[in-house]
Amino acid sequence: MTGAAALRGQFPLFGKVPRPFHYLDSGATAQIHASALEAMQAFDTTARANVQRGTYPLAEAATGAFEAARGRVRRFLGAGPAEEVVFTAGATAALNLVARAFGETLAAGDEVVISVAEHHSNFLPWLQLRDRAGIVLRVLPVGADGRLDLAALERVVTARCRLLAVTHCSNVTGAVTDVEAIVAAARAVGARVLLDGAQAVQHGPVDVAALGVDFYAFSGHKAFGPTGVGVLWGRGELLAGLPPFMTGGGMVGEASLEGAEWLAPPARFEAGTPPVAAAVGLGAVLEWMGGLPWGGIRAREAALARRLLDGLAGFPGLRLLGPMDLECRAPLVSFELAGLHPHDIAQVLGDRGVAVRGGHHCARPLLAALGCDGATRASLALYNDEADVDALLEGLAAAVRILS
Amino acid sequence: MSEALYQQALKALAEAAHGAGRLDDADARVRLDNPLCGDRITVHLRMAGGRVAAVAHETRGCLLCRAAASAIGRRAPGLTPAEIAAAAASAEAQMAAESPPAPAWPELEAFRPVRGHPSRRGCVSLPFQALRQALGDAGRRT
Numbered sequence: 001m002t003g004a005a006a007l008r009g010q011f012p013l014f015g016k017v018p019r020p021f022h023y024l025d026s027g028a029t030a031q032i033h034a035s036a037l038e039a040m041q042a043f044d045t046t047a048r049a050n051v052q053r054g055t056y057p058l059a060e061a062a063t064g065a066f067e068a069a070r071g072r073v074r075r076f077l078g079a080g081p082a083e084e085v086v087f088t089a090g091a092t093a094a095l096n097l098v099a100r101a102f103g104e105t106l107a108a109g110d111e112v113v114i115s116v117a118e119h120h121s122n123f124l125p126w127l128q129l130r131d132r133a134g135i136v137l138r139v140l141p142v143g144a145d146g147r148l149d150l151a152a153l154e155r156v157v158t159a160r161c162r163l164l165a166v167t168h169c170s171n172v173t174g175a176v177t178d179v180e181a182i183v184a185a186a187r188a189v190g191a192r193v194l195l196d197g198a199q200a201v202q203h204g205p206v207d208v209a210a211l212g213v214d215f216y217a218f219s220g221h222k223a224f225g226p227t228g229v230g231v232l233w234g235r236g237e238l239l240a241g242l243p244p245f246m247t248g249g250g251m252v253g254e255a256s257l258e259g260a261e262w263l264a265p266p267a268r269f270e271a272g273t274p275p276v277a278a279a280v281g282l283g284a285v286l287e288w289m290g291g292l293p294w295g296g297i298r299a300r301e302a303a304l305a306r307r308l309l310d311g312l313a314g315f316p317g318l319r320l321l322g323p324m325d326l327e328c329r330a331p332l333v334s335f336e337l338a339g340l341h342p343h344d345i346a347q348v349l350g351d352r353g354v355a356v357r358g359g360h361h362c363a364r365p366l367l368a369a370l371g372c373d374g375a376t377r378a379s380l381a382l383y384n385d386e387a388d389v390d391a392l393l394e395g396l397a398a399a400v401r402i403l404s
Numbered sequence: 405m406s407e408a409l410y411q412q413a414l415k416a417l418a419e420a421a422h423g424a425g426r427l428d429d430a431d432a433r434v435r436l437d438n439p440l441c442g443d444r445i446t447v448h449l450r451m452a453g454g455r456v457a458a459v460a461h462e463t464r465g466c467l468l469c470r471a472a473a474s475a476i477g478r479r480a481p482g483l484t485p486a487e488i489a490a491a492a493a494s495a496e497a498q499m500a501a502e503s504p505p506a507p508a509w510p511e512l513e514a515f516r517p518v519r520g521h522p523s524r525r526g527c528v529s530l531p532f533q534a535l536r537q538a539l540g541d542a543g544r545r546t
Binding site: 343 | 441
């Protein structure tokens, strides 16, 4: 029961919204799976209390559920100890955490490498750090097909580099990063690697050990989970050497007017009450994802992406962004159509029940590098099928007729 | 639904691009972006005797944004800041009210279908906001 229709049936929203409805915006927010909703409902109705504080049974149950969720995230990421998993408010918060905490360990003149393909969430925190701390921000370019220009690594990654912070998968081009090459370039100069996994996690479990990276960030809502929760995974020895990003309750051992003693990770980075129910929901959905046959699902997603790419290629004046080789792209397709604005296209499609995103996708440097003012994006997930792709193609033909 | 929004009058207004271009001797220039979609407009304004002497705009935007800029290019010259403010309010009313009063400019009627699409009102408002900001800047300079 892992066909698209059967899977779609496990996402309550699809049974409630007016039809026709073709959701092709999972790159912005994936729909939430029933397991996450059920887990959150169960937590809030049977185990709701603050975590890591109370000693009464309900509080212990809450802490147990929260820590169980941490363990489920650990398994999804193929990570080591659960203490390496930090719950955050989302991928943006996780990336900012690294920029702040790891940034505190950098000196003026130290270098951080990002790519021009980064979402603003993995671009602006580093821009701020540059302006605040005097680090040097170096930028890996992309080729014409949007893939990172790995040939430039030798030039961009110098002996002063302390961190490479790049996307695992572009939210505009779908290009999947050759992580091995990034890690090799980092290791050659003793630098660390942060991967922004926001667009990767909805296409299956991740193996951070195999990737060989040092930090990995993602959002719950892009992994069929709730909004308001995300994850930063970091190597234990690295997290242990970083100062907190935010301070408050639950993250200090000793606190007096003379000073404070930070707790060990992950508590050090989870000041205040964490998004407990959302974390529990995320843990549940990641557990569900871990049991899916990803080989078949990825093959189906790739076939749909091919159908979409082939269909779009037939439109005069249409420019596809990103690599054409589905071996190195996620099932996410952005395009521009000469003379038609992405917002107008998205409007016409939306009126036909086809949900896509039009605009700059919070990746203005990348669009500028690609010579593109804005693009229309369709992002596929495991619940999509041929009817969704065909509806987009038919809607686009209508958009051309209506808008021209 | 889409056909109503993208009616011929709106497309023709956008296509006409009244006032498109630059003013080299502008009293004020204002560039505004729509953070939602990245649309951008730069309004160039020259005033004389308390009225708009000339207005030009460089617009990179959707049909709604371009149509609004075009309406401004056609109607704003000769008007006072107060009349421009009234037209901007009239444009907002066309997009918000179920039975709006007659539009200040005939072209503004083309924006009535935007009422059903709240996320698109900003596309129409952007050129008016830029013009009003330019009027403010020019007013402070005189």
